[in-house]
Amino acid sequence: PPPKIYILYHSRVPYAALCKTFERVEAITKRIEILELTTNLFRTVIELTPDSLLETLYLCINRLCPDYEGLELGIGESLLLKAIAESTGRSMAQIKADYKDSGDLGTVAKVLAFLKDGIEYDFLNSRSAQKTLFAAKPLTVPQVFSTLKEIAQITGTSVGVLRWGFIRVYRSQAKKMGKIKGLLVACRENEAKYLIRSLEGKLRVGLAEKTVLSALAHAVVLTRPAQVEEELAKAVGIVSYWLFFPAIEFNEQPHSELPCYNLIVPALLKDSIDKLKEVCKMTPGIPLKPMLAHPTKQLSEILDRFEGHTFTCEYKYDGERAQIHRLEDGRMTVYSRNSENMSNKYPDIMEKLGSVGVWFFMWVKTGTTSFVIDCEAVAWDHEKKSILPFQVLSTRKRKDVKEEEITVQVCVFAFDCLYLNGESLLHKPFAMRRQLLHDSFQEIEGQFAFARFQDTSNIEDIQTFLETSIQENCEGLMVKMYDGDESSYEPSKRSRNWLKVKKDYLKGIGDSLDLVVIGAFYGRGKRTSVYGAYLLACYNPDREEYQTITKIGTGFSEQALQQHYGFFKDHVIDCPKRYYVFGEGTKPDVWLEPVQVWEVLAADLSISPKYQAAVGHVSVGRLLVDSAKGISLRFPRFIRIRDDKKPEEATSSEQVAEFYQRQANNEQSNGNGGVDDEFDY
DNA sequence: AATGGCTGCCC
DNA sequence: ATTCTGC
DNA sequence: GCAGAATGGGCAGCCATT
Numbered sequence: 001p002p003p004k005i006y007i008l009y010h011s012r013v014p015y016a017a018l019c020k021t022f023e024r025v026e027a028i029t030k031r032i033e034i035l036e037l038t039t040n041l042f043r044t045v046i047e048l049t050p051d052s053l054l055e056t057l058y059l060c061i062n063r064l065c066p067d068y069e070g071l072e073l074g075i076g077e078s079l080l081l082k083a084i085a086e087s088t089g090r091s092m093a094q095i096k097a098d099y100k101d102s103g104d105l106g107t108v109a110k111v112l113a114f115l116k117d118g119i120e121y122d123f124l125n126s127r128s129a130q131k132t133l134f135a136a137k138p139l140t141v142p143q144v145f146s147t148l149k150e151i152a153q154i155t156g157t158s159v160g161v162l163r164w165g166f167i168r169v170y171r172s173q174a175k176k177m178g179k180i181k182g183l184l185v186a187c188r189e190n191e192a193k194y195l196i197r198s199l200e201g202k203l204r205v206g207l208a209e210k211t212v213l214s215a216l217a218h219a220v221v222l223t224r225p226a227q228v229e230e231e232l233a234k235a236v237g238i239v240s241y242w243l244f245f246p247a248i249e250f251n252e253q254p255h256s257e258l259p260c261y262n263l264i265v266p267a268l269l270k271d272s273i274d275k276l277k278e279v280c281k282m283t284p285g286i287p288l289k290p291m292l293a294h295p296t297k298q299l300s301e302i303l304d305r306f307e308g309h310t311f312t313c314e315y316k317y318d319g320e321r322a323q324i325h326r327l328e329d330g331r332m333t334v335y336s337r338n339s340e341n342m343s344n345k346y347p348d349i350m351e352k353l354g355s356v357g358v359w360f361f362m363w364v365k366t367g368t369t370s371f372v373i374d375c376e377a378v379a380w381d382h383e384k385k386s387i388l389p390f391q392v393l394s395t396r397k398r399k400d401v402k403e404e405e406i407t408v409q410v411c412v413f414a415f416d417c418l419y420l421n422g423e424s425l426l427h428k429p430f431a432m433r434r435q436l437l438h439d440s441f442q443e444i445e446g447q448f449a450f451a452r453f454q455d456t457s458n459i460e461d462i463q464t465f466l467e468t469s470i471q472e473n474c475e476g477l478m479v480k481m482y483d484g485d486e487s488s489y490e491p492s493k494r495s496r497n498w499l500k501v502k503k504d505y506l507k508g509i510g511d512s513l514d515l516v517v518i519g520a521f522y523g524r525g526k527r528t529s530v531y532g533a534y535l536l537a538c539y540n541p542d543r544e545e546y547q548t549i550t551k552i553g554t555g556f557s558e559q560a561l562q563q564h565y566g567f568f569k570d571h572v573i574d575c576p577k578r579y580y581v582f583g584e585g586t587k588p589d590v591w592l593e594p595v596q597v598w599e600v601l602a603a604d605l606s607i608s609p610k611y612q613a614a615v616g617h618v619s620v621g622r623l624l625v626d627s628a629k630g631i632s633l634r635f636p637r638f639i640r641i642r643d644d645k646k647p648e649e650a651t652s653s654e655q656v657a658e659f660y661q662r663q664a665n666n667e668q669s670n671g672n673g674g675v676d677d678e679f680d681y
Numbered sequence: 682a683a684t685g686g687c688t689g690c691c692c
Numbered sequence: 693a694t695t696c697t698g699c
Numbered sequence: 700g701c702a703g704a705a706t707g708g709g710c711a712g713c714c715a716t717t
Contacts, residue, residue: 029698030699031698031699072689072690073689074687074688074713075688076687076689077687078686078687078688079687155714156713156714157714171714172713172714173687173714204704204705206698206702206703206704207703208702208703208704209702211703294700295695320692321691336690336691337690337692338691340689340690390691390692391708391709391710393692394692395709395710396710396711397712398690398691398710398712494701496700523705525704525705526697526704526705527704527705532705532706533705533706533707550707550708551707553695553706553707554694554695554706555694555706561705585686602707603693603694606708606709609709610708632707632708633707633708634692634709635693635694635707636694636707636708637707
C-alpha cells in the first residue's frame with residue numbers, strides 16, 4: 001500500500017516518526033511487514049526530506065559512520081544507568097531493580113517520571129505532561145544523530161587553568177552524560193526508550209542492517225525524491241515479496257562492494273539505477289565485509305553439501321582476520337573482520353608488504369601493484385617456528401605500535417585474493433583467485449605463508465587433514481567450493497559455499513565438562529523474567545570446594561530456559577556457600593545451591609584472570625601464569641543436564657588442570673609436527 | 682603514579 | 693564467537 | 700536457510716579515582 005504518511009511536512013524528519021516505526025516494528029515478527037514498515041519510512045523521508053535520509057538510515061542500523069572510520073560512542077551500561085538515575089532523580093538501586101524487572105534499559109528510561117524544575121512529569125500520562133514538559137522543541141532525526149556523533153567525539157580529560165589560578169577539569173564522562181541528559185529531557189512518549197537503546201548500541205526491535213538495506217532498495221525504486229510515482233505506488237497495492245526482488249538485487253551488489261552509506265545514499269538519490277552499479281564498485285582502501293563460513297556438525301555434511309562439485313580444504317588458523325589493501329600509489333591498510341582499521345596494530349605487516357627491496361625478502365612479487373588479500377594474522381614463535389595460541393596474539397598492543405617494540409611476532413596466512421592489479425576478482429572462481437594469489441605473492445618463513453590446503457573429495461583424507469590441522473595448532477578446517485559460479489567471493493555472506501569444521505563441533509570430540517551450577521544472572525530482552533546466564537564451577541574434592549570456571553549463556557532452547565528458571569528459583573540462597581571459590585568480578589545476581597550438574601562443551605581452555613578453577617595448578621611457559629590465576633573455557637555452551645551425576649561427581653579441578661596441561665603440551669610440542677614439507681604443494 | 686572499572690573489539 | 697527461533 | 704537476538708572469555712586502552 002502507499003505509505004501511511006505520519007510525517008507532516010517538515011524540514012527535518014521528526015525523531016518521533018522514526019520511533020513510531022521502531023515501535024510498530026517491535027510489535028510484530030513478520031519479516032515482510034517489518035520490511036514494509038521500514039520501506040514506508042524511507043519512502044516518506046525520500047519524498048519529504050531527502051536530506052535526512054542518511055541520518056535516518058544510520059539511526060536505523062545504529063551506527064555513526066562507516067565501520068572503518070572507527071568512531072564509537074564510548075558509552076556502556078554503567079554510564080547509562082547513571083545518566084538515567086541522575087535524570088530521574090532516582091537512586092541507582094531503584095534503577096537497577098527496574099532494569100532487572102523490565103530487562104530493558106529503554107523501558108526503564110521511558111517509564112520513570114522525570115524531575116525537572118521541581119515538577120514531576122509522567123511520561124506515560126502524556127496528557128498531563130503535555131502542557132509544560134513539551135516546552136522543549138521536538139527532537140529531529142538529524143539533531144539526535146549529530147548529538148550522538150558529538151558524544152562519540154568527546155574524549156580525554158583536560159585541565160584548564162582559568163584566570164586567578166582557578167583550575168577547571170573537564171571530564172569527558174561528565175560531558176557525555178550532560179549530552180545524554182539533554183536529549184533525555186527533550187524526549188516525548190517512546191522516544192527515550194529508543195534513544196537509550198541507541199546509546200546502548202542495540203535497537204532490539206527485530207530490524208537490523210540486512211532488512212534496512214533491503215528497505216532502502218525498495219524505497220528508492222518506489223519513490224524518487226520530489227516526484228512520487230503514483231502509478232508505481234498503486235502497482236504494489238498487493239504486497240508480494242518477489243515483486244520487490246529486483247530492488248533487492250540492485251542494491252545488494254553496490255552495498256557489498258562498497259559498504260559505505262555515505263557514498264551509496266547520495267548516489268541513490270542522485271543517479272539512475274543503472275549508474276549506481278558503476279558508481280558503487282569495489283574500491284581498494286574501502287574494506288569489504290569478509291565472507292563467512294557455516295559451521296558443520298559432521299564430516300558427512302561436507303559431502304552432502306558439495307556432492308557433484310569440486311571443493312578444497314584449508315587449515316582454519318586461530319588468529320585475527322586481516323584484509324590487507326594496497327593501492328596503486330602504495331598506500332596500505334589492514335582491516336579486521338569488522339572492518340576496523342588495524343594498520344596501527346601491524347606496522348610490521350605494513351613495512352614488509354609495502355617495502356621494495358631485494359626480491360628474496362619481499363612478500364609481493366614484482367609486477368604486483370594493487371591488491372586486496374584475505375588473510376589470518378597469527379602469533380608466531382620464531383624459535384620453534386610454530387603457531388602460538390590466540391591468547392598470545394591478543395596481548396599485542398593495538399595503538400601506536402613501534403616496530404622495534406613488538407613483543408608478539410605475527411605470521412600472515414593468506415587464503416584469498418579479492419582484487420589484483422586494478423581488477424576485482426570477486427566474481428572469479430576460487431580456483432583462479434587462489435592461483436593468482438600464489439602467482440603474485442611468495443612465502444617468507446615466519447612472516448608470510450599461504451594457507452595450507454588439500455584438494456580431496458575423500459572423507460578419510462579430510463578426517464586426516466583435520467587431525468593434522470589440529471596437531472599444528474589450528475582450529476580445524478575450512479572447506480570451500482573450488483570452481484564455478486558458486487565459488488565466487490560473497491562479501492558479508494555466511495555462505496554455504498564455505499563450511500568450517502572445528503573439532504568441538506564434531507560429536508564426541510572436543511572438551512566436554514560436567515559442571516555445577518552455583519549462580520545465575522537475570523535475563524534481558526527476550527530473556528526477561530528468566531535467568532539469561534548461569535555461573536558454573538568445577539569441584540575440588542581435596543578441599544571440598546566449588547571453584548568458578550565460566551559463565552554460560554548459550555545452548556539453551558527457550559523451553560530449557562524456562563525449565564532451569566523454574567527449577568533454580570527454589571534453590572536461591574542469600575549468600576554464597578563458604579565453600580564457593582570465586583573472584584570479586586564474577587559475582588552472579590543470585591547465588592544458588594549446588595544441586596545440578598550440566599554437561600558443557602568448549603573449544604579450548606584458557607588462563608583466566610577472573611575464574612578460579614584449578615587455581616594454583618596452572619603452569620605454562622609462554623603465558624606467565626601466576627598462582628592466583630585459574631582456568632576458564634573458550635566458547636562455552638550448554639549441552640544437557642546430567643541428572644545422573646551428583647555435584648561432587650562433577651569434573652574435578654584436577655581434571656580441569658589436566659585438560660589444560662594436555663592442550664598446552666600439544667601447543668608446545670606439536671608446533672613443528674610434520675611441517676618440514678612447508679612448500680610441498 | 683598506580684589502580685580499577687568500563688568499553689570496544691578480537692575471538 | 694555459539695546457539696536458538698520465527699518466517 | 701536467513702536474519703536477528705540472546706549469550707560466552709579476555710585483551711588493550713581510556714578515564715576517574717585515589
